[in-house]
Amino acid sequence: MLSLLRPLAILAMLSVGSLANAGTIRLTDGTRIPGHATGYDEATEVLSWMGDDGQARELHLDKLDKRSTYSVLKSQVPRDKGEGQLQLANFTRDIELFAHAVRHYGYAEKADPSLKPEIDKQMAILRSMAAKWGMERAREAADKGDLKTAEKWLEKIIVKLPDEPEAAEAKRLIDNYYAKVKAEKTKEIDAHQDEVLVKGLAKAKKAYDSMLAKNKKGLQSKSGSAPVREWEAAAKHGKKALTEIDKFEKKHPEKYTELLGGYRKTVNQQIIEIYMHLANHYSTRSSYNKALDQVNQALAIDPKSTEALSMRNRIQDASSRGLGWWN
Amino acid sequence: MRTTLLLLSVALALTLASCESNKSNEPSSDVPCICGTDEAILDGCAHPLCLAGETNPDNPDCVCGRMEFDEEN
Numbered sequence: 001m002l003s004l005l006r007p008l009a010i011l012a013m014l015s016v017g018s019l020a021n022a023g024t025i026r027l028t029d030g031t032r033i034p035g036h037a038t039g040y041d042e043a044t045e046v047l048s049w050m051g052d053d054g055q056a057r058e059l060h061l062d063k064l065d066k067r068s069t070y071s072v073l074k075s076q077v078p079r080d081k082g083e084g085q086l087q088l089a090n091f092t093r094d095i096e097l098f099a100h101a102v103r104h105y106g107y108a109e110k111a112d113p114s115l116k117p118e119i120d121k122q123m124a125i126l127r128s129m130a131a132k133w134g135m136e137r138a139r140e141a142a143d144k145g146d147l148k149t150a151e152k153w154l155e156k157i158i159v160k161l162p163d164e165p166e167a168a169e170a171k172r173l174i175d176n177y178y179a180k181v182k183a184e185k186t187k188e189i190d191a192h193q194d195e196v197l198v199k200g201l202a203k204a205k206k207a208y209d210s211m212l213a214k215n216k217k218g219l220q221s222k223s224g225s226a227p228v229r230e231w232e233a234a235a236k237h238g239k240k241a242l243t244e245i246d247k248f249e250k251k252h253p254e255k256y257t258e259l260l261g262g263y264r265k266t267v268n269q270q271i272i273e274i275y276m277h278l279a280n281h282y283s284t285r286s287s288y289n290k291a292l293d294q295v296n297q298a299l300a301i302d303p304k305s306t307e308a309l310s311m312r313n314r315i316q317d318a319s320s321r322g323l324g325w326w327n
Numbered sequence: 328m329r330t331t332l333l334l335l336s337v338a339l340a341l342t343l344a345s346c347e348s349n350k351s352n353e354p355s356s357d358v359p360c361i362c363g364t365d366e367a368i369l370d371g372c373a374h375p376l377c378l379a380g381e382t383n384p385d386n387p388d389c390v391c392g393r394m395e396f397d398e399e400n
Contacts, residue, residue: 068390
């Protein structure tokens with residue numbers, strides 16, 4: 001019995017070992033090769049890769065796609081080597097993995113604070129590249145008629161990269177999409193024939209429209225405290241809309257329950273979006289506590305909101321590691 | 328007696344506060360891994376493994392961790 005157990009135990013240990021190193025490498029033509037790395041020669045830039053098919057391959061970095069190349073290079077640079085992290089950050093930025101690059105600039109500064117002037121210079125290039133890249137995504141979406149996605153990218157540029165020239169362009173362009181995208185969400189209530197409903201929810205609709213108007217004003221206003229004022233006012237209008245929906249439901253219990261549930265969801269989604277704008281605004285200024293306050297308000301509305309939970313994770317990570325956001 | 332009660336209350340309050348703060352500092356695991364999407368390029372992925380600098384084995388596009396090399400070679 002014991003003689004059988006021993007080989008099994010060894011086999012189990014071996015399989016755990018290979019699982020721990022398991023991964024996938026991707027070539028420039030898109031081919032994926034599952035397996036694990038067995039070595040890398042810095043001088044020749046060749047990665048030795050053992051495929052799960054049992055075939056050993058020698059792959060020059062030129063043959064790998066940008067994400068796999070980044071993965072290899074990252075493994076060669078210790079986190080506490082400032083100059084190495086700076087070079088890695090520049091490479092990562094140039095292959096348009098912007099968020100990864102921001103992290104490496106953060107590591108570089110932490111490892112060697114004397115690099116800060118150079119990091120600031122390179123980060124400025126990153127912000128400019130990221131804003132142009134984001135604007136391309138917005139244009140691509142608009143060309144396909146996907147206004148919702150176009151509007152989403154414009155908003156991202158405005159709140160994440162407010163000082164870039166593209167943010168000013170995004171503020172202008174948002175006029176083309178904002179009304180149409182938001183109108184789509186209230187199409188149902190606008191087209192409703194039930195007079196009791198239309199009349200009873202008139203105040204809620206007015207408050208909702210005011211919220212949208214204030215949100216747009218916040219997106220289009222110049223930097224400083226103006227966007228915060230507008231977004232805070234927008235959130236208040238949103239809450240007013242919810243109060244009005246509640247009042248209407250009390251007067252007409254049961255009849256409109258499902259419909260009103262849908263309206264509440266639409267209003268809540270918009271309020272959460274506004275809190276996310278505020279959280280982004282504070283995060284870019286490293287006011288992480290204020291940013292977390294906004295996220296917590298969003299989570300009080302919807303504890304399962306993926307956007308709010310993701311934002312909270314990012315903020316906590318940036319503040320606990322002492323890494324900068326985007327500015 | 329009063330002092331003991333007061334001390335106990337303070338200790339309880341501090342314990343509760345520390346539990347709460349530990350809980351809220353844990354990255355939420357309800358966040359999906361979005362590595363490989365356009366959104367992640369600008370926002371970054373907020374999945375707990377990615378934030379911890381590890382690769383998410385469930386997403387072949389994830390490159391958040393360091394590539395590990397087989398020790399035998």
